[in-house]
Amino acid sequence: MRQPSLTTRMSLMFMLGVIFVLVVAGLSFHALAKHHFNMLDRQTLEDKLASTQHILNNTQDRQRFNSARPQLNALLGAHEDLAAVIFDSKGKVIFSEPTAFKFPADYREQTPREIWQWTEDGRQYKGIRIEIPTQSQSVAASVLLVIDVTTHEHFFEQLRRWFGLGLVISALVSAALGYVVARSGLQPLRQVTQVARSMSARSLDDRIPLEPVPRELQELVISFNEMLARLDDAFARLSNFSADIAHELRTPVSNLVTHTEVVLSQKRDIESYQENLYSNLEDLNKMSRMIDDMLFLAKSDNGLITPKQEPIELSSLVSKLIEYYGLLADEMSITFSVSGEGRVLGDQLMLDRAISNLLSNALRYTAPGNTIAIAIETVANCVSLSVKNPGETINPEYVGKLFDRFYRADPARREGGPSNAGLGLAITQSIVEAHKGEIVCSSANGTTTFQMSFPVCSVP
Missing domain, CATH: 1.10.287.130 (Signal transduction histidine kinase, dimerisation/phosphotransfer (DHp) domain)
Structure with a gap:
């Protein structure tokens, strides 16, 4: 299955983020609005109920109750969505506003002073009732107040409808904006892609400028x-x-x-x-x-050279190589001097080849009658072996290139015979690096020194 592009994924994430924020905001507004209307309805019912109870407390007989009817009509008939029913102790309706109001049959089962809600004939109602203590059966004993909240429910239904429509439009708009923003923000990535696509052997020197990049x-x-x-x-x-x-x-x-x-x-x-x-x-x-x-x-x-790991005494290895090169050195009137000792972990054949290359180079560029100094030193966790020979000073700009393959730029380091291909120092560097060491060259005041450094051998 093909993965969507980064621009598409960022656009979708932006859209989902906007939708989440809008949903949370919409639900919060819906809950707050509903709570607000519920509080208004409760306050209206409780205020009317308190006023009705105050009027009825002064009606201890039927004559006083009839005298209080105008007050009840004025109090309970002024509210368009409010209905009121007053019952005597036998459950008979003695007052109703509006006159033919159809109240729920189970009103007696509801807890006094608790608001309950029901639906009848497609309309929503909320009701509350109280019991009024009385000594006469002909006066009020209970009051039922009902408020029509159908308009509130219609408001919430319309609010949900418009919110759903707004959510869809907002999702589409946010997706489009997210796509534009993501595409604009990912322009540097497209530039990297374009440079990578245009890469060839002749354009490897191209670089991406940092100034316009975020x-x-x-x-x-x-x-x-x-x-x-x-x-x-x-x-x-x-x-x-x-x-x-x-x-x-x-x-x-x-x-x-x-x-x-x-x-x-x-x-x-x-x-x-x-x-x-x-x-x-x-x-x-x-x-x-x-x-x-x-x-x-x-x-x-390619990292395919894996040297053996065996303890090697560098002084013994150098002594054997000097015996090998001794006859050639005698013919050239060149002497060797060896000082110090050290022990490393490595492959004896490889190290033999690396040191042999250095000695061969030193003999090739040392004038007769001089001495090649070989020094072995152990400092902390490092063992170094240096080969120092007198000769023409190498130009500093050539020193860093001596380990390149086939390098012959400096006439002072040209191979002395047709059998040399210019790979000896490159091989020596590879052997040293395979042993987790390093090799450096320095040339000054008519003396050239090659120094190899290895980790010290900790095996007893």
């Missing part, structure tokens, strides 16, 4: 703009990465094609074929390593 939607717009900025940056990196891959693979493929064409141009001896095959094998190995590195980085980007 305060309640500014957080949404800010988050959307930040998402566009991240997408723009990621797409730019992906485009550059694709271009770098094509550039890096073009050279070995071109070499393979050239070597193969040269070999096939004429018949050669076995030694020539072997020499060209060895040359092709070197390019194929370079391409294989590059593909493996790119697969590793792709897994890292």
Whole structure:
């Protein structure tokens, strides 16, 4: 089932709110009006009843009662909707105004001085009666006052009818107004939708301005703009990465094609074929390593690298790597110095690869006769390993880009040989981040330092 739009839902909620308010107001007015009319009716009946009782209290015989008739006629006949019946002690009617008024037969069953209501011949009545103590059976013993409230009921019936009609009209008008207000208020959302719909690889730099956006939607717009900025940056990196891959693979493929064409141009001896095959094998190995590195980085980007969690002594790991790079360092008249110790939880093969990349870079850009310093420090809950080598200072604008894939903007950090594809530092950063650490680079005064930080190992 298709869900209604947000505009429709807000319009319906606005309409329901208006209907609820009108219903509550209408019911309250109806109740107050009815209470007001009931009080008026009660006051009228009780006032007339008190006056009638006062007159009848002075009529102790039939002659005095007949003398009081003009007063009773003047009192009870002046009210158009009021009827009065006076009974003697035997229940005989001795006074009636109007004369032929038809009173209810069960009036004696009603509680004295209590108002009751009944319907007769389509009309509504309210009545009240009192008992008057008397010593003579020929004078008044009880009085019945009745008021016709049919006009009141007609008023309430008409009021309900008009209220129902007004409620329907108000609901329609409020729904229309709610739709207009909701549509106007949701204009920024439509703008976000329009920008999202128009998004393409060439328009990721578009942003939604915050000035015309209501305060309640500014957080949404800010988050959307930040998402566009991240997408723009990621797409730019992906485009550059694709271009770098094509550039890096073009050279070995071109070499393979050239070597193969040269070999096939004429018949050669076995030694020539072997020499060209060895040359092709070197390019194929370079391409294989590059593909493996790119697969590793792709897994890292998707969070598929899960390092082992085993205690590792960094000093022992560095010592083994220095033994491996010792012969190369001796040939270049470069020495290593190691200080400090620390223990981390991680994958030994991955950390071996990360530190190896840093040592390889340090050897590549260190002049002969210098020393590469490796320092391990444990501070609070952090273990750091830094590799410091003397060399040409890197321009500060290039330092933040050293961990980008295939980055070669700074001539001081160009790869020293054809076997390097510019992925080593990117892989090192991925390994460090997979171990919940971070890596930074600083270069100043002819010294470049790469520092890796890891959480300290708490396993005994």
